[in-house]
Amino acid sequence: MNLSIFFEPLNEDLFAMFSKPRTLGTYISRFVSSFPDWRAADIAIIGVHETRGRDKTSTATETTDPPARAVRKKLYSLTKGAGRCKIVDLGNLRPGITLDDTYLRLKEIVELLVSHNTIPVIIGGSQDLEFGQYLGYEHLERPVNMVTVDSRVDMLEESDEPANRKQLRQILMHEPNYLFSFGQVGYQSYLVEPEVMGTLEKLHFEAYRVGEVHKSLQEMEPIVRGADLLTFDISAIRHQDAPGYEPANPFGLTGEEACQICWYAGLNDSLTSIGFYEYQPELDERDLTATTLATMIWYFIEGYYHRKNDLQFTGNKFTKYAVGFHDNPDKMVFYKSKHSEKWWLEVEALSAEKGSRIVPCSYEDYLQATKGEVPNRWVVTQARLG
Structure with missing residues (x-):
């Protein structure tokens, strides 16, 4: 498959200043004039400017810039860690004619990358895009494990609700059903209906309040370590550390906790895709959220290059x-x-x-x-x- 047909190239002028020695921008091969060799890469960055699944009652004036643009600027300027670095930036996904078309495009891309052991790092876009990310695992024909970090549980039933408030229900109702386990990290009780939590309990899924994360962040590591795919709604982070989302929430994870979770995700030998969603750059004063997101991705990358291959339980390991x-x-x-x-x-x-x-x-x-x-x-x- 020719992946380049799905993507819009990046503007090289925007990133030229970040190609300094020892910065990530120097080591990331990006789609400008020619499409990078993603088959030889460990990690592939993907921007997805798709917001049709978001509540249209938002008071913010949506920007025409993809959310990934501001994140890339911050990420490229960060200092590269120790060790190798085989990363490509595929550019921005061309949205489909309909929202469902975008899901299917994302499915095809995730499926192809995962099949070639290249980890997609998706920068969205509304949270419902995780449905497309999840669909990318259907080809495996085995049960998969999913973890989402979110202040809410997006499992509403009402047809008039926006897509980014009910994509988990889509995932649970999808046939064939290949979801073995689901973990929700960082939810806030006053934002989640009791019936929804009851459903998760009946399905024997795990859910952890933000207070439990604060109390023992280390206990979240086994949850993240069990995931094949992880999604991160930026609204799980308190507004002080990441103001680029709506509605504003004064409570949630700290930026440091978010980075630690991404470090755990990077270390996870089983994890093959990660998505960051709900970033709204038009609300991001002084690009603080872009900096937080870029740092989270940096920790994920560092974690990946510190993997121990701890999945073989035979021998003397x-x-x-x-x-x-x-x-x-x-x-x-x-x-x-x-x-x-x-x-x-x-x-x-x-x-x-x-x-x-x-x-x-x-x-x-x-x-x-x-x-x-x-x-x-x-x-x-x-x-x-x-």
């Missing part, structure tokens, strides 16, 4: 721990990586025919098991396995 329970012949098996010191938990399915699944966990899960308590992560995973 792991230490295996078996935890027994009083008056119960069953044991709970944990694995600890000798390289990264991260923990995994083996969960047996209720049906013997379905085997077992090894999922990321935390040291706290292991300690809980040693006290004779069954970790919640084991319970919800077994329920999903059936």
Whole structure:
């Protein structure tokens, strides 16, 4: 497939000043006159200026500039980290005639990149674009795991609601259904209907309030480590650190917490795409949000180049721990990586025919098991396995 037909080239004059030694702009091969060789790249940056899924009652005057433009300017000027850097910038996706056409274009692009082990970094655009990102995994014909960082749970049913408030429902209703697990990080209770949270609980999905993230950010790492794809709604970040969204929210993640989550995502050997959505540059005073987003992407890139390849549980890369329970012949098996010191938990399915699944966990899960308590992560995973 000729990917270049889907993209608009970038204006080289805009980025010339950021091609200084040791900046990322020097190392990123971008689509200006010729399309970069994305097959040889580890990471591909994609801008998507698609906002038809957003609430049209917004008081902001929408700019004609793609949201990715301001982010690129900040990202290109950041200092490159240590080690290799094989990154391409494919330019801006040409929107489809309809919103559904854009989803399908994004699906084809994500599918092709993932098939060639190139990670798409999508800079949107409204949050409903994550539906197109998710569709890009249909070809795998296996269950996938998704994590979204958002202050709301976008699962409304009303037909008159904007697309970016109900795309999670689209994902859950999509056939074939290949979503194995879903994790919601950073939601705020006063922005989410109780019925929606009840639905997530019935589906054995995990959801963590923003207060839980503040209390123990490290406990979010296993959630992110289990994801094949991750999406980040910029409105999950408090307005002080990222004012470029509407409606304004004085509460949420800090910029530092957002960067830490992106670092976790980069380190995740399983993660093959990431999307950043809902950035509105017309609301971004002094480009503060663009700087925050660029730094988040920088941490994701750095995390990627520090991956440990911790997905093979045979050999001598792991230490295996078996935890027994009083008056119960069953044991709970944990694995600890000798390289990264991260923990995994083996969960047996209720049906013997379905085997077992090894999922990321935390040291706290292991300690809980040693006290004779069954970790919640084991319970919800077994329920999903059936």
